[in-house]
Amino acid sequence: MASSALELLLADGRTPTGGFAHSGGLEAAGLTAPEVPHFLRARLRTVGLIDASVAARAAAGDDPLELDDAWAARTPVPALRDAGRRLGRALLRLGLRLWPDSPLDSYAAASATTPRPVVLGLAGRAAGMEPIAAARLSLYDDAATVTSAAPKLLAVDALDTAAWLAGVAPLIDALAARAAALGPTDPLPAPSTPLLDRRAHAHHTEDRRLFVS
Amino acid sequence: MSAEPERALRVGIAGPVGTGKSSLAAALCGALSDELRLGVVTNDIYTDEDARFLRSQGVLAPERIVAVQTGCCPHTAIRDDVSENLLAVETLEAAEGPLDIVFVESGGDNLTATFSPALADTQIFVLDCAGGDDVPRKGGPGVERADLLVINKIDIAPLVGASVERMVSDANDRREGRPTFPTSLRAPDDVVRVADWVRGELARHRAGELVPADPGPMAPHVHAADDHHHDHEHSHAHTH
Numbered sequence: 001m002a003s004s005a006l007e008l009l010l011a012d013g014r015t016p017t018g019g020f021a022h023s024g025g026l027e028a029a030g031l032t033a034p035e036v037p038h039f040l041r042a043r044l045r046t047v048g049l050i051d052a053s054v055a056a057r058a059a060a061g062d063d064p065l066e067l068d069d070a071w072a073a074r075t076p077v078p079a080l081r082d083a084g085r086r087l088g089r090a091l092l093r094l095g096l097r098l099w100p101d102s103p104l105d106s107y108a109a110a111s112a113t114t115p116r117p118v119v120l121g122l123a124g125r126a127a128g129m130e131p132i133a134a135a136r137l138s139l140y141d142d143a144a145t146v147t148s149a150a151p152k153l154l155a156v157d158a159l160d161t162a163a164w165l166a167g168v169a170p171l172i173d174a175l176a177a178r179a180a181a182l183g184p185t186d187p188l189p190a191p192s193t194p195l196l197d198r199r200a201h202a203h204h205t206e207d208r209r210l211f212v213s
Numbered sequence: 214m215s216a217e218p219e220r221a222l223r224v225g226i227a228g229p230v231g232t233g234k235s236s237l238a239a240a241l242c243g244a245l246s247d248e249l250r251l252g253v254v255t256n257d258i259y260t261d262e263d264a265r266f267l268r269s270q271g272v273l274a275p276e277r278i279v280a281v282q283t284g285c286c287p288h289t290a291i292r293d294d295v296s297e298n299l300l301a302v303e304t305l306e307a308a309e310g311p312l313d314i315v316f317v318e319s320g321g322d323n324l325t326a327t328f329s330p331a332l333a334d335t336q337i338f339v340l341d342c343a344g345g346d347d348v349p350r351k352g353g354p355g356v357e358r359a360d361l362l363v364i365n366k367i368d369i370a371p372l373v374g375a376s377v378e379r380m381v382s383d384a385n386d387r388r389e390g391r392p393t394f395p396t397s398l399r400a401p402d403d404v405v406r407v408a409d410w411v412r413g414e415l416a417r418h419r420a421g422e423l424v425p426a427d428p429g430p431m432a433p434h435v436h437a438a439d440d441h442h443h444d445h446e447h448s449h450a451h452t453h
Binding site: 014016017018020021022023086089090093149152207208209210211212 | 258259260261262265281282283284285286289290293294295296297299300
C-alpha cells in the first residue's frame with residue numbers, strides 16, 4: 001500500500017537520518033551564492049541521476065547487492081563512498097524500525113556497504129512506493145542537502161535557498177522519470193564528475209570544515 | 214562470572230564552549246587507560262581540533278579518537294538526530310573493540326543541550342567558574358539532571374571573582390541529590406574523584422543496572438500545577 005505521507009516522512013529533513021551533517025559538496029565547492037542554482041542542476045544531472053537510478057532499480061526489486069557494486073563503481077572518490085555508506089546506515093536504522101519484516105532486514109545482514117541509494121530504494125519498496133517515487137526522493141534529497149547547507153556556508157537568505165529548491169522541481173521530476181524508465185537489463189547511467197570528485201577528495205582532508213561531505 | 218557486556222559504556226560529556234570538556238576527556242583517559250579499553254568521539258563545531266588536541270595529549274592511541282562533523286548543529290547531533298555519533302561509536306568499536314568505555318564529547322553549546330538516551334548511557338555536564346558563577350542558578354536540563362555536574366576550573370575562581378561555594382550550593386538546590394563535583398583538572402585528587410564516578414557507572418553498566426536517565430528535553434522544565442499550588446498557598450499566607 002503506497003502512502004504519500006510515508007514519502008513525505010522520508011523526504012523530511014527532520015526525520016533523523018543524519019543528513020544535517022552533509023552539504024552535498026557545497027562546502028567543498030567554495031561557490032558564490034548566484035552560482036549555487038547552477039551547481040544544484042549540475043549535481044542533479046550527474047551524481048543525482050546515478051543515485052536516483054540505483055534507488056529506482058532497488059525499489060523495482062533488482063538484486064540490491066549487485067546495486068551496491070554498481071553504485072560503488074560509479075562513485076570513484078573513497079570519501080564520497082564512505083559518506084554515502086554512512087548515510088545509508090543511518091537510513092537503514094530508520095528503515096529497520098519502520099519496516100522490520102521487509103527485505104531491509106536480510107539486506108542489512110548481507111550488505112557490507114549499504115550505500116544510501118540502495119537503502120532508499122529498499123525502504124521505498126517496503127513502503128509500497130513506485131520506483132519513480134524512490135528516484136524522486138533521491139533527487140530531492142540531493143538538492144535539499146545543498147540548499148539547507150547553503151545558509152550556513154554563504155551570506156544568503158534561507159528563503160532564497162528554498163526558492164532555488166523549488167526552481168529545480170521540474171528537473172527533479174524529469175530526471176526521476178528517466179531513472180524510473182530504466183529496465184532491469186538497461187545499463188545504469190555513469191556520468192563522470194571530475195571537478196566534484198577532486199573537490200570532495202580535497203575536502204575530506206581539510207581540518208576546518210563544518211560538514212562531513 | 215558475568216558475561217562481557219555487548220557494547221562499551223557510552224559516557225556523554227556536554228557543556229558550554231570552553232568549560233573544559235576536552236581537557237576532562239583527556240584527564241579521564243589518562244586516569245583510566247591503564248585499566249580500561251577506551252575510545253573517544255569528538256564533535257567539533259568547526260574543526261577537528263578537539264580530536265587533534267586529545268591525540269596530542271598521548272593518552273590514547275590516535276586511532277581510538279575520532280571526530281565527527283555536525284554541520285553547525287552540535288545540539289542536533291547529540292539529541293534529535295544522533296545518527297552520525299552512533300555510527301562513529303559503532304565504527305570505533307568495530308575497528309578497535311572490544312572497548313570498555315567510549316566518551317562522546319559534544320561540541321560546546323548552550324545550557325539546553327543534553328544527550329539523547331539513544332546515544333549516551335550516562336552523561337557529565339561541565340560548567341566552569343570563569344563562565345559566571347550564576348550559571349548553576351540559571352539551571353537547565355544539563356545543570357539540573359545530568360548524571361554528574363562538574364564545576365570546573367575552581368583553581369581560577371578567585372581570579373575571576375567567582376564563588377565556588379555559591380555555585381555548588383545553587384547546583385545542589387536544583388539537582389535533587391545528584392552529584393556535583395567542584396573540580397580543578399590540575400588537582401590530581403579531583404581527577405581521581407571523577408574517574409571513580411566513571412568506574413561506578415561502568416560497574417552499573419556491566420551489572421545491567423544502568424538505565425539512561427535522560428536529563429530531559431531542551432524546553433524549560435516547569436511544574437505548572439505545582440507552581441500554581443505554591444502561589445496559591447503563598448498568597449493565602451500573606452493575605453490572611
